[in-house]
Amino acid sequence: MKTRSLLMVAAAALLVSACATSTAYAPAGFNGQRGGYAEQRLESDRFRVSFAGNSVTSREQVEMGLLLRSAELTLENGFDWFSTVERATDRDVSYSAFRDPFYRPYSPFWGPSWRYYHRRGYWSRWNDPFWGRDDFDVRQIDRFEANAEIVLGRGPKPAGDANAFDAREVVANLSGRVTRPM
Template sequence: MKHLLTGFAASAALLVACAESTPYQRATAEGGYGYSEQQVEENRFMVSFSGNSLTERQSVETFLLYRAAELTRERGYDYFRLIRRDTEAERRFTGTATRYHDRFDVFYRYYHPRHGWYGWRDPFWDDVNLREVTRYEAMAEVQLGRGETPDSPDAFDAADVIRNLGPLVRPPVQ
């Protein structure tokens, strides 16, 4: 019994660990969860962050800004500008039918001369649970720059962004 409980606890812990939002990490495959970038010109990149269905929109947008700031510092620049920026929401519905039926279920009994009595339940009385699942992906065209940060709402000092958003960025658990 003790081994059974230990196995159950380990399985439950594994399931809980798998069911969490996307951490700040590089996307491991095309269409995977995490950040990716594509260089367009010497100082211009397309940056994106894609989250799973448990990742909130705000987290996806925060991780995008953080990656743009990291990329800016890695390339030896001081600030970045977001030329174009968008966050897309992919919504879908998942449904499950319940198999529980109580005594008030619609159930019919028939008598057949060769087979005797048999029952049939109406499948249209099943309960269906629908759940909306939303997954966010943020994308931006990022232009890197050197020197003083321009006084513009689309310009960000990379060091400030890293310092201010760093506490919100959660790396993957190893």
């Protein structure tokens, strides 16, 4: 019986971990995924770019996706470098409460109980009145979204501008670090 329970728990954990994957580097809504990149042309050399992740995508992955998409847009439009005019990463926090599937209230083997002497002259069992009211877990869910307005340029990257990036170098350095769709 105990071995069977352990196998069921292991199978459930494997199933859940297989489903929990970070947002793939793809357009927003690709294959029904939550998140991805999106862009909007503002002028011939200016774009607004965003990358949104799901609940298992880290802030670092979201910001890498934003920079990679900015670099790809730069090269696709015939430019050499881009500079971020405005850049922000937003964090959306929500909480999810769910019941513990292995909790058994009022089980003789689970939970605190005490005995006390009743006024009528016999011993009685007393259970904690709050036991069973907190039989759920709360999980914090973080989702990140990075946004930037970028300006594209030709020629060498401006020296001394900390917000300017060489598009070819960004693509070379970040392409292998993002998760592509299967």
